Amino acid sequence: MNIVEQLKPFFEPKSIALIGVRMHVMELEFNILKFLLECGYKGALYPIHRRDSEISGVKTYPSVKEIPGEVDLAVIATPRSTVPSIVRECTEKGIKSIIIESQGFADANDEEGQKLQNVVLRIAEEGGARILGPNTLGTANAFSNFSVSFAKQLDMQRIPIGVICQTGMFISNSSQLKLLGKGIDLGNACDIDCIECLEYFGQDPDIKLIVLHIEGMKEGRRFLEVSSRVAKKKPVLALKTGGSERAAKAALSHTGSLVGRDDVWDAAFKQCGVTRVSSFGELSDMTKAFLHLPLMKGRELGVISMSGGLGIMSLDACERCGLEMAKLSPETERKLIEMSPPWMGIGNPVDLWPAILTSRRPLTEVIEAALYSLLSDQNVNAVLLIAAAYFERLSTPLTKVVLEAANTFKDKPIVWWPYEGWMYQVYPSELEEKVEKAGVAIFPTPEGAIRALAGLANYSEFRNRRSYL
Amino acid sequence: MNIVEQLKPFFEPKSIALIGVRMHVMELEFNILKFLLECGYKGALYPIHRRDSEISGVKTYPSVKEIPGEVDLAVIATPRSTVPSIVRECTEKGIKSIIIESQGFADANDEEGQKLQNVVLRIAEEGGARILGPNTLGTANAFSNFSVSFAKQLDMQRIPIGVICQTGMFISNSSQLKLLGKGIDLGNACDIDCIECLEYFGQDPDIKLIVLHIEGMKEGRRFLEVSSRVAKKKPVLALKTGGSERAAKAALSHTGSLVGRDDVWDAAFKQCGVTRVSSFGELSDMTKAFLHLPLMKGRELGVISMSGGLGIMSLDACERCGLEMAKLSPETERKLIEMSPPWMGIGNPVDLWPAILTSRRPLTEVIEAALYSLLSDQNVNAVLLIAAAYFERLSTPLTKVVLEAANTFKDKPIVWWPYEGWMYQVYPSELEEKVEKAGVAIFPTPEGAIRALAGLANYSEFRNRRSYL
Numbered sequence: 030m031n032i033v034e035q036l037k038p039f040f041e042p043k044s045i046a047l048i049g050v051r052m053h054v055m056e057l058e059f060n061i062l063k064f065l066l067e068c069g070y071k072g073a074l075y076p077i078h079r080r081d082s083e084i085s086g087v088k089t090y091p092s093v094k095e096i097p098g099e100v101d102l103a104v105i106a107t108p109r110s111t112v113p114s115i116v117r118e119c120t121e122k123g124i125k126s127i128i129i130e131s132q133g134f135a136d137a138n139d140e141e142g143q144k145l146q147n148v149v150l151r152i153a154e155e156g157g158a159r160i161l162g163p164n165t166l167g168t169a170n171a172f173s174n175f176s177v178s179f180a181k182q183l184d185m186q187r188i189p190i191g192v193i194c195q196t197g198m199f200i201s202n203s204s205q206l207k208l209l210g211k212g213i214d215l216g217n218a219c220d221i222d223c224i225e226c227l228e229y230f231g232q233d234p235d236i237k238l239i240v241l242h243i244e245g246m247k248e249g250r251r252f253l254e255v256s257s258r259v260a261k262k263k264p265v266l267a268l269k270t271g272g273s274e275r276a277a278k279a280a281l282s283h284t285g286s287l288v289g290r291d292d293v294w295d296a297a298f299k300q301c302g303v304t305r306v307s308s309f310g311e312l313s314d315m316t317k318a319f320l321h322l323p324l325m326k327g328r329e330l331g332v333i334s335m336s337g338g339l340g341i342m343s344l345d346a347c348e349r350c351g352l353e354m355a356k357l358s359p360e361t362e363r364k365l366i367e368m369s370p371p372w373m374g375i376g377n378p379v380d381l382w383p384a385i386l387t388s389r390r391p392l393t394e395v396i397e398a399a400l401y402s403l404l405s406d407q408n409v410n411a412v413l414l415i416a417a418a419y420f421e422r423l424s425t426p427l428t429k430v431v432l433e434a435a436n437t438f439k440d441k442p443i444v445w446w447p448y449e450g451w452m453y454q455v456y457p458s459e460l461e462e463k464v465e466k467a468g469v470a471i472f473p474t475p476e477g478a479i480r481a482l483a484g485l486a487n488y489s490e491f492r493n494r495r496s497y498l
Numbered sequence: 499m500n501i502v503e504q505l506k507p508f509f510e511p512k513s514i515a516l517i518g519v520r521m522h523v524m525e526l527e528f529n530i531l532k533f534l535l536e537c538g539y540k541g542a543l544y545p546i547h548r549r550d551s552e553i554s555g556v557k558t559y560p561s562v563k564e565i566p567g568e569v570d571l572a573v574i575a576t577p578r579s580t581v582p583s584i585v586r587e588c589t590e591k592g593i594k595s596i597i598i599e600s601q602g603f604a605d606a607n608d609e610e611g612q613k614l615q616n617v618v619l620r621i622a623e624e625g626g627a628r629i630l631g632p633n634t635l636g637t638a639n640a641f642s643n644f645s646v647s648f649a650k651q652l653d654m655q656r657i658p659i660g661v662i663c664q665t666g667m668f669i670s671n672s673s674q675l676k677l678l679g680k681g682i683d684l685g686n687a688c689d690i691d692c693i694e695c696l697e698y699f700g701q702d703p704d705i706k707l708i709v710l711h712i713e714g715m716k717e718g719r720r721f722l723e724v725s726s727r728v729a730k731k732k733p734v735l736a737l738k739t740g741g742s743e744r745a746a747k748a749a750l751s752h753t754g755s756l757v758g759r760d761d762v763w764d765a766a767f768k769q770c771g772v773t774r775v776s777s778f779g780e781l782s783d784m785t786k787a788f789l790h791l792p793l794m795k796g797r798e799l800g801v802i803s804m805s806g807g808l809g810i811m812s813l814d815a816c817e818r819c820g821l822e823m824a825k826l827s828p829e830t831e832r833k834l835i836e837m838s839p840p841w842m843g844i845g846n847p848v849d850l851w852p853a854i855l856t857s858r859r860p861l862t863e864v865i866e867a868a869l870y871s872l873l874s875d876q877n878v879n880a881v882l883l884i885a886a887a888y889f890e891r892l893s894t895p896l897t898k899v900v901l902e903a904a905n906t907f908k909d910k911p912i913v914w915w916p917y918e919g920w921m922y923q924v925y926p927s928e929l930e931e932k933v934e935k936a937g938v939a940i941f942p943t944p945e946g947a948i949r950a951l952a953g954l955a956n957y958s959e960f961r962n963r964r965s966y967l
Contacts, residue, residue, distance in 0.1 A: 109841075132852055136806075138843030196807020244810060270811045309811065309917070310779070310943040337605075338665020341713060342739045342778065372578075374607030383601055448778070474779040 035159055036221070036229045038126035040170045040211060042102035044073035045177070046093055046124065048115055049106035049131075050084055061104060061177055062087060068185055069174035073098060093118045102126045104167060104177045109133040112163070113148045120156020127153060128177060129162035135217045136164045150219050165216030166197025171209055172235050178214075185209070190316065191230035193223050194242035208240055208316065224248065224255050231259035238319050240312070241267040241303075249297065257301035264319045264488055265303045268312050269294050302491035304484045311480060314472060318481035321465040322442035324489040325482050327410035329355035331403035332378035333396065334415035335385065339448060339475065340378030343413055346476040350483035354378070355409040364402040368395060378415075379403070393426040400430065404438040411442040411482050415475065418447055432467040442485060443469045444478040504628055505690070505698045507595035509639045509680055511571035513542035514646070515562055515593065517584055518575035518600075519553055530573060530646055531556060537654055538643035542567060562587045571595045573636060573646045578602040581632070582617045589625020596622060597646060598631035604686045605633045619688050634685030635666025638678055641704050647683075654678070659785065660699035662692050663711035677709055677785065693717065693724050700728035707788050709781070710736040710772075718766065726770035733788045733957055734772045737781050738763050771960035773953045780949060783941055787950035790934040791911035793958040794951050796879035798824035800872035801847035802865065803884035804854065808917060808944065809847030812882055815945040819952035823847070824878040833871040837864060847884075848872070862895040869899065873907040880911040880951050884944065887916055901936040911954055912938045913947040 050062045062076050063085045075096045078089040090096050093103065093115070103119045105112055109131050119127055134146035146163060153160045161167065169176035171185035178197060192212035211233070213226050223246060230236045239259065246252050256265055269291075298305040304319075306312045330352045334340035347354060354377050357365070365375045370387045385395050396416060403409050414431065418424035435443050445464070461471050472478035519531045531545050532554045544565045547558040559565050562572065562584070572588045574581055578600050588596050603615035615632060622629045630636065638645035640654035647666060659679035666683040680702070682695050692715060699705045708728065715721050725734055738760075767774040773788075775781045799821045803809035816823060823846050826834070834844045839856045854864050865885055872878050883900065887893035904912050914933070930940050941947035 132855070133839060133841045137841035139841045142841050194807070196805050242807065244807065268811075270807070270814055308815070308943060308945040310945065336665050338663070338711065338713065338739070342737075345739055346777070370602060372602045372606035372608045372611050386601070474777060476777040476779065 032225050032228050033232055035125075036225065038101040039128070039159075039161055039168050039213065039221075040229075041173050041175070042072060042126070044098060044101045045075065046096055046100045046103040046119070046122075047074065047076045047106075047177075048093065048103065050076045050078070060085060061106065064176060064178070068176050070176075071174065072101075075100065093122050093124070096122065100124045102128065102177075104128045104130065106130040109137075109142070109145055109163075113145065113152060116149050116152045116158075116160075117156070120152060120158050125158045127158050127160050128165060128167045129160060129216075130165055130167060130177075131162075132164045134163040135219065146217065146219050153220065160220040161213070162216040163219065166214040168211075168213045169209055170211045172211065187235075188320070189235060189237035190240055190320065191226075191233060191236040191238075192240045192242070193226040193230070194240075195244045196242060211236060222247070224252050227252075227255050227259050227265070231255075231262060237263055238316070239263060239265045240316065241265065241269075243267055243269045253297055253301050256303050260302035260488075260491065266306055266312065266315055266319065266484075267298060267303050268306050268309075269298070302488065304488055306484075310477065314477040314481045315484050317465070317470045317472070318442070318444075318485055319488075321468060321470050322444070322481075322485060323440050323468065324492070325411045325442050325485040326440070326489050328353050328483075328486050329408055329410045330479070330482065331355050331357070331406065331409040331412045332415065333381055333399045333403060333412065334378050335381055335396075335417060336415065337378075337380035337382065339415045339446075340380055343378060343415065343475050343479060346479040349476075350480050352479060352483050352486065355403075355406065357403070358406050358408055361402045361406040361409075365399065368398055377403075391426075392423065393430050396427065397430045397434070400434045400443075401437070404434060404441055404443075409441070410486070411444070413475070413478055413482070414443065414445045416445070416447060428464065431469055432464060435464075435468040439468065442482060444482060445469055445471045446473075446475045446478050447471060448475075501694050501697045502701055504594075505694065507570040508597070508628075508630055508637045508682065508690075509698075510642050510644070511541060511595070513567060513570050514544065515565055515569045515572040515588070515591075516543065516545045516575075516646075517562065517572065519545045519547070529554060530575065533645060533647070537645050539645075540643065541570075544569065562591050562593070565591065569593045571597065571646075573597045573599065575599040578606075578611070578614055578632075582614065582621060585618050585621045585627075585629075586625070589621060589627050594627045596627050596629050597634060597636045598629060598685075599634055599636060599646075600631075601633045603632040604688065615686065615688050622689065629689040630682070631685040632688065635683040637680075637682045639680045640678055641680065656704075657789070658704060658706035659709055659789065660695075660702060660705040660707070661709045661711070662695040662699070663709075664713045665711065680705065691716070693721050696721075696724050696728050696734070700724075700731060706732055707785070708732060708734045709785065710734065710738075712736055712738045722766055722770050725772050729771035729957075729960065735775055735781065735784055735788065735953075736767060736772050737775050737778075738767070771957065773957055775953075779946065783946040783950045784953050786934070786939045786941070787911070787913075787954055788957075790937060790939050791913070791950075791954060792909050792937065793961070794880045794911050794955040795909070795958050797822050797952075797955050798877055798879045799948070799951065800824050800826070800875065800878040800881045801884065802850055802868045802872060802881065803847050804851055804865075804886060805884065806847075806849035806851065808884045808915075809849055812847060812884065812944050812948060815948040818945075819949050821948060821952050821955065824872075824875065826872070827875045827877055830871045830875040830878075834868065837867055846872075860895075861892065862899050865896065866899040866903070869903045869912075870906075873903060873910055873912075878910070879955070880913070882944070882947055882951070883912065883914045885914070885916060897933065900938055901933060904933075904937040908937065911951060913951060914938055914940045915942075915944045915947050916940060917944075 047062055051060045074087050076084050076087055076089045079091055081089055083089055103124045105115050112129060112131055134142045167177035169178055171187045188210045190208050190210035192208045195215050197214040230239045306315050332340055332343050357377050362375050368388050369384045373383050379399055381399055385392050388395055403412050418427050464471055516531055520529045543556050545553050545556055545558045548560055550558055552558055572593045574584050581598060581600055603611045636646035638647055640656045657679040659677050661677045661681035664684050699708045728734060775784050801809055801812050826846050831844050837857050838853045842852050848868055850868055854861050857864055872881050887896050933940055
């Protein structure tokens with residue numbers, strides 16, 4: 030069986046045995062079965078319980094062996110000491126895919142934890158089964174209305190992102206950071222590892238962008254080989270944590286994994302075309318860019334700003350991120366001079382405020398003219414628009430102008446920083462969705478927008494470089 | 499007249515002459531008079547117009563000289579060529595405070611602009627008047643319901659922040675970044691400069707925090723002297739832009755000011771106790787910290803996380819920002835061991851999830867116990883709480899616990915990163931206001947929270963260092 034066939038039941042199981050369905054944290058109940066039903070999961074569900082005959086309206090079975098049909102996937106969430114015998118029961122039942130959510134294995138501080146993990150792994154190997162975990166929130170797949178995370182999935186949107194992480198937090202969609210799609214929490218990764226999942230998502234037609242959260246990695250060379258191959262096909266983002274010495278120690282006790290030196294990781298990611306992000310905020314910005322924008326096919330940025338001061342802020346960010354301010358063509362300069370007051374010096378960033386005040390044309394028309402001038406300029410590879418929309422009667426036509434520009438210049442990313450305005454107060458997410466569908470991305474900070482563009486430019490270079498090998 | 503008396507009419511004028519009240523940008527009307535009325539300004543208003551006898555219901559005068567009463571402040575927003583004669587009329591009328599909003603002076607690309615600016619300055623000096631601008635959005639003061647910015651003030655909240663900037667964008671409150679309070683846009687700063695305003699806000703009892711946006715500075719030595727004196731009394735944040743060579747050139751054409759080398763600025767800010775921020779997002783985070791939190795009186799941070807993985811992320815941010823993970827006292831460790839499963843290793847960051855799952859106490863009680871343990875520990879100078887509040891019945895008691903902790907430990911900052919949850923989706927700003935009043939700050943990213951704490955620790959060190967001189 031190749032890796033895709035081996036991992037498929039973890040993402041698209043036709044039938045699931047659930048051992049340890051409910052976890053009570055006093056006032057809260059984490060009920061995997063209930064969450065699966067709420068997700069709209071359509072496969073067969075076999076909850077195991079020694080006494081109850083049903084949970085959440087679903088018939089239970091006293092043990093795995095007594096399940097009548099075939100079982101694709103077993104999910105175990107019972108105290109650690111009970112896990113080895115349950116895994117044996119699963120393999121005896123012929124189950125080839127097992128998720129162990131229970132904690133206290135290699136993540137524990139005692140010898141018993143590591144010993145139990147070794148025992149479990151040996152039983153699985155003997156039975157020909159693959160293990161995810163232990164110490165995992167499991168897997169989720171919005172495309173199949175499926176999740177075994179005991180933290181509730183707030184929404185299951187079919188976003189074409191595959192997430193591979195070492196903490197379950199990333200597979201429960203955050204309102205600030207919508208990643209799933211599909212997700213897998215490797216936990217202690219005693220068997221299934223990051224690299225195998227990278228292969229899996231690399232071949233998954235539902236997935237257009239892969240996001241990695243990495244604390245450590247056992248096989249660096251294999252990771253380099255696989256990730257550079259996958260990154261040729263689709264972009265891979267990596268949030269590598271644990272760069273500090275302290276973090277390395279904490280990661281060891283969190284999931285029992287080893288972490289390498291941070292600069293080594295930097296070089297490795299660069300070599301294999303993986304876009305490294307260093308923070309939660311950066312991950313959010315970069316995801317948005319890779320999901321919604323075309324690649325930036327050069328490093329020359331054009332900036333149009335309704336405020337001279339904010340334009341200057343973007344210059345500093347450019348320098349930090351390795352982008353250049355485009356030298357505008359004479360044709361573009363001529364167009365900008367035409368719309369500006371005669372005393373005005375023309376440059377990039379384009380300070381549009383004097384033109385707006387003096388041109389006697391509608392504000393949105395002035396912005397439109399500047400936007401089209403820059404996007405038509407072959408020296409310009411992307412445009413950052415810094416334009417507020419204070420009122421609805423400004424916001425609506427401005428949005429229209431930006432969307433039409435994106436539609437006209439499909440091969441150049443347009444990013445928008447609406448530092449202020451009505452749009453942000455009244456309907457931020459609706460607006461964001463609308464413009465993102467059109468291929469424009471809105472960012473909460475100018476430096477975030479520019480960093481994201483730099484990510485697109487770096488990745489574009491990697492793709493070109495590889496194709497000439 | 500000392501500087502406070504000289505600048506007072508720019509912030510609290512009793513009467514204002516408005517020359518060039520309305521600016522039409524086709525579909526939009528920027529009407530200073532209307533905005534002043536909407537602000538609730540109570541002083542006398544004298545709009546000047548040659549033909550109309552009233553604007554927005556207020557009687558107009560054909561010229562400044564024909565205004566019957568005394569005038570505290572004149573605001574000029576007419577084409578540049580008309581400005582010298584209007585300034586002369588103002589000084590002849592005895593007006594000592596003049597704001598020139600018009601553009602095309604030192605900010606222009608032609609010789610005429612600089613020449614006009616020199617002429618205007620000489621006329622003002624001869625008449626004993628002070629000039630703000632040209633090329634400025636003017637001043638705003640929520641404490642007096644006053645603003646002459648032609649961009650509408652979205653809200654006038656009496657936030658105790660004084661903003662001194664070189665772009666008007668910072669004095670029109672952003673929904674993402676509420677700074678005013680009081681604000682002044684220096685524009686070309688041909689007369690009134692950043693240092694004088696720093697003195698002014700330094701002595702203003704309404705102002706507890708000063709925010710600078712600096713593109714360039716003419717008198718570095720004087721800035722060092724004044725800012726270190728002011729920073730002893732109240733915190734000063736500075737967003738210094740124009741660090742890159744390109745930015746320096748753009749700043750020159752934006753407001754005609756010179757910018758120095760970036761590393762020189764870094765050293766200067768450090769020496770004079772000014773907290774430098776390098777981005778819009780950082781300014782937002784740092785403002786929140788200085789406005790709502792006590793200072794961090796050491797560099798030792800305690801982290802409590804509902805997710806091991808997210809805790810590890812905070813370690814990297816600590817190292818980057820110059821904070822340390824606190825070594826917990828034996829007493830604190832004992833308390834944490836008591837509430838955790840027996841196999842669990844105890845460290846800082848505190849991974850609280852295993853304790854939550856196994857302790858059989860309400861989740862909020864477990865968090866409360868950990869929070870109080872760390873805050874009671876004398877090795878811990880501040881606590882970062884990484885805790886989601888997925889549901890309202892979790893969010894409400896958790897908020898209560900956090901607020902009570904802040905109330906009990908008033909001298910240690912508590913920052914909260916609620917990476918997910920109901921609270922963020924339903925009422926983010928209400929919750930933020932509530933917790934901020936109690937002395938807790940919520941941050942959108944963990945790295946932002948930690949960077950802000952580092953700012954508080956640096957400033958605390960500066961204050962202590964100075965007091966021993």
